[in-house]
Amino acid sequence: MDKAMIDSTKQDKHTVVVIDDIPSNLLYFNDALTGFGYATITAENGKQGLEKINVILPDLILTDVNMPEMDGYQLCEAVKGNPATKDIPIILVTAQDDRDSLIRGLSIGADDFLIKPVNPSELQARVRNLLLVKDYRDHMKHYTAELETQVSLRTQELNQAFEELKQVNLQLKESTLDTIRRLSTAAEYRDTATGAHIWRMSHYSQVVAKKIQLPSEEVDKILYASPMHDVGKIATPDHILLKPSKLTKEEWSVMEEHTFIGEQILSGSAQLLLVMAGEIASGHHERWDGSGYPRGLSGENIPLAARITAVADVFDALTTKRVYKDAWTTEKAFEYIKNQSGSHFDPACADAFLKSRSEIVGIQQTSPGQDN
Ligand SMILES: [Fe+2]
Structure with a gap:
């Protein structure tokens, strides 16, 4: 040629x-x-x-x-x-x-x-x-070939942008959770030496939320929101918070205010996680029979997340040594949860806790540190 x-x-x-x-x-x-x-x-x-x-x-x-x-x-x-x-x-x-x-x-x-x-x-x-x-x-x-090339290019660009957005979201979520953990630990440091209590109680809460078959997003929210339950203790004076003996009636009233203060700290946010954290902060000392504080709410008037964390918080408090008491045995603490089902605790949450015994004990054994 x-x-x-x-x-x-x-x-x-x-x-x-x-x-x-x-x-x-x-x-x-x-x-x-x-x-x-x-x-x-x-x-x-x-x-x-x-x-x-x-x-x-x-x-x-x-x-x-x-x-x-x-x-x-x-x-x-x-x-x-x-x-x-x-x-x-x-x-x-x-x-x-x-x-x-x-x-x-x-x-x-x-x-x-x-x-x-x-x-x-x-x-x-x-x-x-x-x-x-x-x-x-x-x-x-x-034209068709050019169109296919353009569609393929745009699809690649979109996928890349989506991946970047996912990464940014992950970083944002991680940074939010990190801030929450640090804030919760700051409050926790006031009356215990480590953040072990909030780690354990949040994981107990997660186990109960799963057991009562809440959607996975709600289970995650409870895991991340429950560590903030005592954030209001930031405002509780040391002589009350750290008092080794029984509190007077007046001192107890001040102590109870940590629920309201926690609610105030966490209220007003558009973040659903903080909304739930506010419900837990204000409601985790309420009791199923209405004898709790600060509002004396009863039954399902107490937000579900607060009913779940109530069981987890009490169980961990009982099984942990404090300046004013020895640690209860795990057996005795489980017995207490059982006996208080329907009076202190939502029966469904208490039942879920008791049925998750092996997971609860597993969390106890893998706890990152000891209190006091
Ligand atoms: Fe509390």
């Missing part, structure tokens, strides 16, 4: 491959098509024409039917059978003005016919029409 031929396809005009074994016909078609403004490449038989077609990928093929080596029908089959060339339109030029030849040509994929002798105006019209169809088909092919 000579270089001039390949270069001709790069020009901004349609390229037509013309194949005919009779030199005068080849010259006729070549002159006519050049005169119409097309670039042409000529070949003297089907075999030679096919070699050029496979390299050039022209816009149209105009071929004689009766030729040595490879005739027009064979050429047509070869072109239409190759995925790279199958969309190139083919005009068969024949002297056989019979129906069978035309049908055979159409059945193997020829796009049009010209009967010799060929009229120049007819040649121009048929070539132009087929090129219009090919241009439209090429345009749609490129």
Whole structure:
């Protein structure tokens, strides 16, 4: 294949491959098509024409039917059978003005016919029409490919943005939880040496929330909100909070205020986690029978999250040594939860706690530190 031929396809005009074994016909078609403004490449038989077609990928093929080596029908089959060339339109030029030849040509994929002798105006019209169809088909092919590329690019960009957003959300969630943990620990440090109590009671609360089959988002919220239950103790004076002996009635009133203060610290937030934390802070000393504080709420008037944490908080307080008391045995503490079901505790929460004994004991044993 000579270089001039390949270069001709790069020009901004349609390229037509013309194949005919009779030199005068080849010259006729070549002159006519050049005169119409097309670039042409000529070949003297089907075999030679096919070699050029496979390299050039022209816009149209105009071929004689009766030729040595490879005739027009064979050429047509070869072109239409190759995925790279199958969309190139083919005009068969024949002297056989019979129906069978035309049908055979159409059945193997020829796009049009010209009967010799060929009229120049007819040649121009048929070539132009087929090129219009090919241009439209090429345009749609490129348009579809471009569209697919754009969709794929946009999808990648969207996926990347979504991933970044997920990471930001995770970081934001982690930073919020970290702040909550530190705030809760700050309050906890007032009356115990470590944050072990809030770690254990929040995990006990999580176990109960799971056992009563709350949705997983609610279970998570209870795990993260319950450590803030005593945040109001930040405002309780040391001489009351750390008093090793029994509190007077007045001192007890001050102590009870940690529920209201916690509620005030946590109220007014749009964050559902803090809303729940506020409910727990104000309600974790309420009792099922209405004998608790600060409001004396009873039954289901006490928010569920507070009813859950009440069991967890009391169990951990009982099983932990404090300045004013020894630690109860696990057995005795479980017995207390059982006995107080329906009076101090919501029976459903107490029942769930008792039925989760092995998990509760597991949390006790893996606690990160000891209080006092
Ligand atoms: Fe408390």
